[in-house]
Amino acid sequence: MIETKKKRTDLRERAVLIGVITTFQSEEKVAEYLDELAFLADTAGADSMKRFTQKLDSPNPKTFLGSGKIEEIAAYIKAEDIDLAIFDDELSPSQLKNVERIFEIKVLDRTNLILDIFAARAQTSYARTQVELAQYQYLLPRLTNMWTHLSKQKGGIGMKGPGEREIETDRRIVRDKISLLKKQLQKIDKQMAIQRSNRASMVRVALVGYTNVGKSTLMNLLSKSEVFAENKLFATLDTTVRKVVIHNLPFLMSDTVGFIRKLPTQLVESFKSTLDEVREADVLLHVVDISHPNFEDHISTVDRTIAEIDGREKPTIMIFNKIDAYVPEHRDPDDLQEPENNRHLTLEEWKSTWFARTDRQAIFISATEKENIEDLRNRLYETLAEIHARRYPNNNFLF
Numbered sequence: 001m002i003e004t005k006k007k008r009t010d011l012r013e014r015a016v017l018i019g020v021i022t023t024f025q026s027e028e029k030v031a032e033y034l035d036e037l038a039f040l041a042d043t044a045g046a047d048s049m050k051r052f053t054q055k056l057d058s059p060n061p062k063t064f065l066g067s068g069k070i071e072e073i074a075a076y077i078k079a080e081d082i083d084l085a086i087f088d089d090e091l092s093p094s095q096l097k098n099v100e101r102i103f104e105i106k107v108l109d110r111t112n113l114i115l116d117i118f119a120a121r122a123q124t125s126y127a128r129t130q131v132e133l134a135q136y137q138y139l140l141p142r143l144t145n146m147w148t149h150l151s152k153q154k155g156g157i158g159m160k161g162p163g164e165r166e167i168e169t170d171r172r173i174v175r176d177k178i179s180l181l182k183k184q185l186q187k188i189d190k191q192m193a194i195q196r197s198n199r200a201s202m203v204r205v206a207l208v209g210y211t212n213v214g215k216s217t218l219m220n221l222l223s224k225s226e227v228f229a230e231n232k233l234f235a236t237l238d239t240t241v242r243k244v245v246i247h248n249l250p251f252l253m254s255d256t257v258g259f260i261r262k263l264p265t266q267l268v269e270s271f272k273s274t275l276d277e278v279r280e281a282d283v284l285l286h287v288v289d290i291s292h293p294n295f296e297d298h299i300s301t302v303d304r305t306i307a308e309i310d311g312r313e314k315p316t317i318m319i320f321n322k323i324d325a326y327v328p329e330h331r332d333p334d335d336l337q338e339p340e341n342n343r344h345l346t347l348e349e350w351k352s353t354w355f356a357r358t359d360r361q362a363i364f365i366s367a368t369e370k371e372n373i374e375d376l377r378n379r380l381y382e383t384l385a386e387i388h389a390r391r392y393p394n395n396n397f398l399f
């Protein structure tokens with residue numbers, strides 16, 4: 001037989017990314033979403049070979065995209081030996097099936113990809129159980145037509161977890177599995193609640209923020225411990241709690257899972273217990289990567305997710321991290337047009353905007369360059385000492 005395709009030596013999969021431009025999603029926004037999708041794909045172990053976008057007023061009910069675009073992508077997939085097509089938007093189960101038939105490769109959406117990364121990264125049995133529950137919940141409505149026509153041996157991205165083993169299983173078994181997992185989680189939750197209540201008389205602080213902003217790096221810095229940090233999305237899946245002492249004030253600090261746009265609702269649901277740390281915290285430290293072009297969107301995503309977890313307003317300190325990497329976008333001084341976004345603002349301008357706000361404190365730091373960390377410590381001390389004194393009037397930590 002003649003070898004038509006070039007031999008592939010690496011283990012990484014080759015992916016195409018697909019997004020749609022609509023009245024709600026400008027071309028610029030879609031480009032940003034696809035950047036993030038490419039980062040997610042990279043974290044999952046796939047190289048993004050090409051991006052396809054289409055302007056759509058409403059998605060095609062059968063194939064999501066129009067038939068011309070579908071054919072164009074299918075041709076590319078064949079010619080370039082692509083393993084995986086990833087949509088930024090969620091497809092209906094039948095659209096997914098139809099597109100898979102035409103492309104003859106795995107088709108994932110953003111939710112699926114995030115679930116896959118979580119599955120690969122879950123370390124403890126608690127995290128694994130949570131992810132598994134989310135996967136089954138995602139699988140349930142798609143069970144009748146998921147991947148049945150694809151080779152089951154192939155494996156790889158999107159095939160970890162229940163999808164791979166139990167394609168033929170009927171919904172009843174999946175439902176049983178879901179309720180079993182829920183019971184297991186409840187049991188662990190109870191144990192964790194007891195553990196939490198044993199941590200007596202200490203003020204509690206939770207680090208929250210978008211994924212990859214530097215939460216774990218900051219945790220390491222403040223607690224002088226070693227928490228896994230790296231330039232990948234969702235490096236942290238399990239909440240880590242450390243005792244931190246600033247001057248003479250001890251408190252508990254927890255590092256939590258990062259948030260992301262369109263974090264699958266199933267995941268938010270099953271991670272709610274992990275996020276009890278957030279719910280039970282006295283103060284939130286909302287870490288932001290100011291060097292990221294979309295950091296303002298990230299702030300709103302995180303605020304929205306926090307509101308979902310716990311509606312109550314909590315004292316929040318905004319920590320703008322990575323100031324060492326912040327570069328304002330160049331803007332022609334003669335340009336009189338209203339700028340489309342705030343990316344031209346200097347760091348000083350950002351500071352004065354945030355310092356002027358009365359609802360939230362803000363501080364600007366670099367965790368890796370250790371810039372402004374003393375300020376942060378002092379700020380934390382002031383805020384926490386006050387809470388501590390109010391809550392434990394007889395426990396005089398000062399002397």
Ligand SMILES: Nc1nc2c(ncn2[C@@H]2O[C@H](COP(=O)(O)OP(=O)(O)OP(=O)(O)O)[C@@H](O)[C@H]2O)c(=O)[nH]1
Pocket residue numbers: 209210211212213214215216217218228229230231232233234235236237256257258259321322323324325365366367368369
């Ligand atoms: N330039 C720069 N990079 C930083 C800074 N702080 C953290 N990083 C880098 O940002 C990346 C992500 O850091 P993490 O601490 O893992 O981020 P995280 O928020 O815990 O991420 P998840 O656990 O994935 O949600 C790492 O490569 C860090 O080295 C900083 O102040 N400046």
Ligand SMILES: [Mg+2]
Pocket residue numbers: 215216217228229235236255256
């Ligand atoms: Mg982390």
